[in-house]
Amino acid sequence: MRDELTAAHGAAAPVPAGPSPGRSVLSVHVGDxxxxxxxxxxxxTPHRAASTMKMAVLAALYRSGADLDRPVPVHNAFASAAGGTPFxxxxxxxxxxxxxxxxGSERSLRWLAGRMIIHSSxxxxNxxxxxxxxxxxxxxxxxAGARHSVTGRGIDDLDAQALGVVNLVTAADLTRLLCRLPQELLDVLAANAHRVDLAAGLPPGTRIAFKNGWFPGVRHSAGIVYPHDAPPYTIAVCYSGPLADGHDIHDPAARLLARISAGYWAQRHAIGAEHPH
Known part of the structure; x- marks a missing residue:
């Protein structure tokens, strides 16, 4: 990916904010x-990204050429995409x-990247x-060929958010990104500690390299599933609406994503059969 992955978006350009609050919108993309x-x-359909944008940050970090084992300071002050006061x-x-x-101490970029994905720090x-x-x-x-996804600011950059700068993803773009990730990064995604959403709809022990994300009004999950008896397939489900109550596990939207995941698992032998390679 380092050799394959020009800036497509302005860093602080306002973009559409995703589905309107209170309206339920479900998006699904499944493929080989x-x-x-x-x-x-x-x-x-664009949705507010929640933590799924962390996959793009991970890919950017790994392809940057930075020494990932170099210790860096751990701090909590960041430049806003809006300029002005750090947040x-x-x-x-x-x-x-x-x-x-x-x-106040130091940790390696590799360690930070792991916490970002595995524990969703x-x-x-940031x-x-x-x-x-x-x-x-x-x-x-x-x-990655994304058409609508954008990462315009860091997490909790409220000044930029007030100016209309948001982070957006689509289900289709998330699967496009997953298909471009090298095995090293997929292994990091497979270690995700939050075994809910898509993972909860699979038989125990099924490998899935995925990232989920949620806050009140938003619940997403995207990954690559590796059945033991069928080719791997990509699946991304994005939900915006009142079902997403923001709880990590006992969230009605999490159960919805798990049911959708189970439904496509039952169709795993057909997925990709229409587009053989």
Whole structure:
């Protein structure tokens, strides 16, 4: 990916904010690993990204050429995409205490990248993003063939958010990105500790390299599933609406994503058969 993945988006350009609050919108994109689409439903509808944008940050970090084992300072002050006063991550809204325990010390970029994906650390995400920059993440989206997804700001950059700068993804773009990730990064995604959403709809022990994300009003999950008896397939489900209550596990939207995942698992032998390679 390092050799394959030009900035496609302005760092602080306002973009559409996704579905309107209170309206339920579901998007699904399922296909093989070669870009062949076998099942799709509103797959190009933009949604607020939640933590799924962390996959693009991970890809940008790994293709940057940075020494991932070099220790870097762990801090909580970041330049806003809107300019002006630096901002910090809300500790209470972060799912991972690990990087917070390291504040004031140093950790490697590789360690931070792992916390960003495996434990979905918001602080680690902004630290990784600060080392690669928004343009590098835009380049990842562009070279993956993304049509509507954009990472315009860091997490909790409220000044930029107030100006209309948001992070957006689509189900189709998330699967396009997954198909371009090298095995090393898929292995990181496979270690995701949050075994809910798509993972919860699969038989126990089924390998899935995936990232999920949620906050009140949003629930997404995208990954590559590796059945033992069928070819791997990509699946991305994005939901925006009142079913998403923001809880990590006991969320009605999480159960919805799990049911959708189980439904496509039952069709796994057909997925990709219409587009043989």
């Amino acid at each position: 690993l070669y870009g062949g689409t076998t099942r799709t439903f509103r797959a190009d 910090g991550v809300d500790r209470d809204g972060d799912s991972d205490p690990g990087p917070w325990h390291a504040l 918001n602080l680690a995400t 630290l990784c993003l600060s080392h690669v920059g928004l343009e590098a993440v835009a380049e990842v989206w562009h070279l």
